[in-house]
Amino acid sequence: xxxxxxGRTVAELRELQTLTGDERGAQRVAxxxxxxxxxxxxxxxxxxxxxxxxxxxxxxxxxxLPGRSPRSLLLGGHLxxxxxxxxxxxxxxxxxxxxxxxxxxxxxxxxxTVRLVSWADEEGARFGRSLLGSSACSGTLDLEEARxxxxxxxxxxxEALAACGVELEGMKASSHRLRDAACYxxxxxxxxxxxxxxxxxxxxVTGTCGVERHLVRFRGQSAHAGSTPMDARRDAxxxxxxxxLEVRELARREGGVGTVGRMTAAPGIPTAVAGECExxxxxxxxxxxxxxxxxxxxxxxxxxxAAEERVEVEWERIWRIDPIPFHPEVLDLCERAAGEVAxxxxxxxxxxxxxxxxxxxxxxxxxxxxxxxxGGLSHTRxxxxxxxxxELAVRALDxxxxxxxxxxxxx
Numbered sequence: 001x002x003x004x005x006x007g008r009t010v011a012e013l014r015e016l017q018t019l020t021g022d023e024r025g026a027q028r029v030a031x032x033x034x035x036x037x038x039x040x041x042x043x044x045x046x047x048x049x050x051x052x053x054x055x056x057x058x059x060x061x062x063x064x065l066p067g068r069s070p071r072s073l074l075l076g077g078h079l080x081x082x083x084x085x086x087x088x089x090x091x092x093x094x095x096x097x098x099x100x101x102x103x104x105x106x107x108x109x110x111x112x113t114v115r116l117v118s119w120a121d122e123e124g125a126r127f128g129r130s131l132l133g134s135s136a137c138s139g140t141l142d143l144e145e146a147r148x149x150x151x152x153x154x155x156x157x158x159e160a161l162a163a164c165g166v167e168l169e170g171m172k173a174s175s176h177r178l179r180d181a182a183c184y185x186x187x188x189x190x191x192x193x194x195x196x197x198x199x200x201x202x203x204x205v206t207g208t209c210g211v212e213r214h215l216v217r218f219r220g221q222s223a224h225a226g227s228t229p230m231d232a233r234r235d236a237x238x239x240x241x242x243x244x245l246e247v248r249e250l251a252r253r254e255g256g257v258g259t260v261g262r263m264t265a266a267p268g269i270p271t272a273v274a275g276e277c278e279x280x281x282x283x284x285x286x287x288x289x290x291x292x293x294x295x296x297x298x299x300x301x302x303x304x305x306a307a308e309e310r311v312e313v314e315w316e317r318i319w320r321i322d323p324i325p326f327h328p329e330v331l332d333l334c335e336r337a338a339g340e341v342a343x344x345x346x347x348x349x350x351x352x353x354x355x356x357x358x359x360x361x362x363x364x365x366x367x368x369x370x371x372x373x374x375g376g377l378s379h380t381r382x383x384x385x386x387x388x389x390x391e392l393a394v395r396a397l398d399x400x401x402x403x404x405x406x407x408x409x410x411x
Contacts, residue, residue: 062118189385214318
């Protein structure tokens with residue numbers, strides 16, 4: 001294990017931050033030139049290793065270290081970020097996995113093939129569809145739904161993919177990458193405050209929340225802001241704002257979370273009542289029944305405020321995923337690994353989604369490790385984790401990989 005150098009991972013994370021960020025934060029939005037630059041950089045970092053490098057049909061980037069068996073241990077993460085994002089979200093898992101590959105490559109041939117994957121478009125920042133590359137690989141991607149997706153400028157998803165060498169219609173052919181997968185491990189920052197509150201550097205993730213994500217459109221009538229009486233208005237923005245507040249209260253009552261992350265009104269000028277307003281709604285819950293109640297409540301609230309504001313409302317599902325529990329035996333391996341490295345460890349669910357959810361949906365035994373996030377902040381340039389905790393996390397992933405290889409080889 002002497003070849004493992006967790007400090008190198010921290011240094012490479014900083015190098016990637018400098019290469020693909022600015023004063024506002026990380027700018028590695030998927031299907032953009034900066035994201036492509038990050039992928040090329042990763043390829044250069046692995047150039048000296050005895051690994052095969054490939055981009056699959058869905059745009060996922062694979063580094064494969066051959067083992068004595070074609071059955072494989074998968075390590076994963078993602079290089080893409082949200083706009084003005086943090087320096088650790090997603091890329092920690094990729095670069096920690098690269099360090100594990102280096103350690104394994106310096107030793108005797110592993111019992112299983114080991115594959116590091118950098119999933120394409122985990123964030124869904126440009127087109128609103130999270131886990132795009134991993135869902136194509138797992139087989140759950142709805143192509144009809146994906147064909148309708150456009151970014152804020154109106155660019156179709158298919159066009160953006162084609163510019164990066166990916167054909168939308170052929171993305172699900174990437175599923176063959178999971179056929180020999182015996183186990184999947186992913187390391188990620190927590191993105192929340194739990195581990196910091198407990199004073200623990202590492203956690204083991206029991207599973208991920210279910211998500212309902214919708215585009216909600218209100219249509220009223222644009223009118224002059226000065227001459228239109230308040231009781232004569234059909235204000236689409238007011239209706240959307242009222243629904244946003246209802247969503248918040250629904251989440252509080254049900255013990256989940258609900259977020260209106262974007263709201264766009266037209267004509268969008270100070271002197272006109274908004275005739276149209278479009279909003280994104282993201283609802284999450286660990287319990288499928290709780291998630292269903294939150295969505296039903298939001299739909300009912302939407303109908304009610306639309307009637308009261310004398311506007312029309314339409315719902316379009318962007319994406320959904322059920323709550324995903326992780327594999328109990330692999331969770332035990334991760335807990336053992338984290339405990340050996342850091343002592344006490346805590347089990348917790350993940351509110352944010354991860355590519356591990358899609359791998360688990362494909363039937364691959366899956367688990368995740370979390371490392372503490374300072375202030376619980378993520379998706380912002382203020383995102384941070386102590387360097388010593390990052391190094392512990394790399395060591396924990398490495399130990400988990402060693403235990404998973406032994407476990408999978410014996411199955």
